[in-house]
Amino acid sequence: MKQSKIIGTGHYVPERVVKNADLEKMMDTSDAWIQERTGIKERRHIEPGGEDTTSYMGTKASRMAIEKAGIAVDDVDFIVFATLSPDYYFPGPGVLLQKQLGFKKEVGALDVRNQCSGFIYGLSVADQFIKTGMYKTVLVVGSEIHSGGLDMTTRGRGVSVIFGDGAGAVVMQATDEKDKGVLSTHLHSEGEHAEELSLIGPSTTDWVPNYIERNDPEDLRYFPYMNGNFVFKNAVLRFQEVIGEALQTNQMTADQIDLLIPHQANLRISQFIQKQMRLPDYKVFNNIQKYGNTTAASIPLALSEAVLEGRLKEGDLLCLAAFGSGFTWASALIRW
Template sequence: MKQSKIIGTGHYVPDHVVKNADLEKLMDTNDAWIQERTGIQERRHVVPGGEDTTSRMGTRAAQMAISQAGIEVDDIDFIVFATLSPDYYFPGPGVMLQQQLGFKKEIGALDVRNQCSGFIYGVSVADQFIKTGMYRTVLVVGSEVHSGGLDMTTRGRGVSVIFGDGAGAVVMQSTDEKHKGVLSTHLHSEGQFAEELALIGPATTDWIPNYIERNDPEDLRYYPHMNGNFVFKNAVVRFQEVIHEALIANNLGANEIDLLIPHQANLRISQFIQKQMNLPDEKVFNNIQKYGNTTAASIPLALSEAMHAGKVKDGDLICLAAFGSGFTWASALIRW
């Protein structure tokens, strides 16, 4: 059986920087309040009506990953696109990226809707396709545009200060190196808590015309809802569980991790996990300070930044872990 390895990484963020001080003009908040609770100093937002969309940002991240991999677009056999914020209700952005990259062949494109865990779920899908021999080279993308759907008032500050826009991508390819590449992936869900972190409407249970007809400014279902304390308490447990699950599956210890790249949900969660696992600062990569929570884009964006900064070296043991809406959580252990 083949192994799958990452041969190229890429990322893209919009030019427009939104600092905490900028949010003070829109809502009752301040830099100290935001940093104390989340660690975020700034984030990127797309310009309304501009060129940056979920699919286009994903395309730009993919182009960077393809270039670094040293391959051509048509060397890719399949696309996996993870997002909670597609350009349209349908079709999904995978097919749009396929068109934007200029493929000459009509390869398949799969959209993954697992929110914060979406990229790792996508890596797992790609890994299985490659290991079974169905495809040789798979492009996995995570991209999000949150900014247009946030309640940028004091009422929504508990959620809106957290999220940013951005994209990341990896190229995965088969290899005969038995001890390199994706060692294992681990995927979980707990649907009983689905509405603790969710966007309830518009939905097929309550279509958009009903919203328009009601014209109720206090109807907040079309803004994201997050039970922050409950999410935090579950996240710190599930993060540790799924990381240790990956280590146990491969007979490895936490001290053997060279770099942990957690989903960039909240710096306080990452710091808690780091402390519990007794990992030094140089073994944990965080960039939420600059970009906020970019959901499915956060891990590939961070992985690409770490790679291009020289923090990922040949032979390193890399652990990716995520927890989020669903609830879903996942991990991937990779020997670089």
């Protein structure tokens, strides 16, 4: 059986920087309030009406990953695209990316809807395809545009200050090196708490015409909702569990991890996990301070930056972990 390893990483973020001071002009908040609760200093938002879409940002990140991998677009055999913010209700962004990258062959494209855990779910799917021999090279993408759907008023500040726009991508390829690449992935969900972090409408349970007919400005179901304290408590628990599961499966301990890249949900969550695992700062990578929470894009975006900064060397043990809406949570242990 083949192993799968990451041979190229890439990312893209919009040029528009939105600092905490900019949000102070839109809502009753402050730089100190935001940083104390989330660790975020700024985030990126697309320019309304500009060229950036979820699929196009994913395309830009993918081009970088393909270039870093040293392969051609048509060397890719399959696409996995993770997002909660697709360009359209349908079709999904995977096929749009396939068009934008200019494939000469009709490769398949799979869309993954697991929100903050979406990239690791996508990585796991790609890993299985490669290990079974179905595909040799798989492109895994995470891309999100949150900015246009946030309540940028005091009413929505608990959610709106957290999220940003961005994209990340990796190229995964088969290898015969038994001690390299993805060692294991671990995927979980708990639908009992699905509505605690959600965007309920418009949806197939309440179509757009119903919203237009009601025209109720106090109807908040079309804005994201998050039960912040409840999500935080569940996140710190599940992060620890799923990282521990990966280590136990591979008969390893936390001190053997060379780099942990957690989903960039909240810097306070990452710091809590780091403290519980007794990991020094140089073994944990965070960039939420610059980009906010970019959901499915956060891990590949952070991984791409970590590679560029020289934070990973051959043979290092890399751990990825995520928790988010669904609830879903996941981890991956990778020998770089």
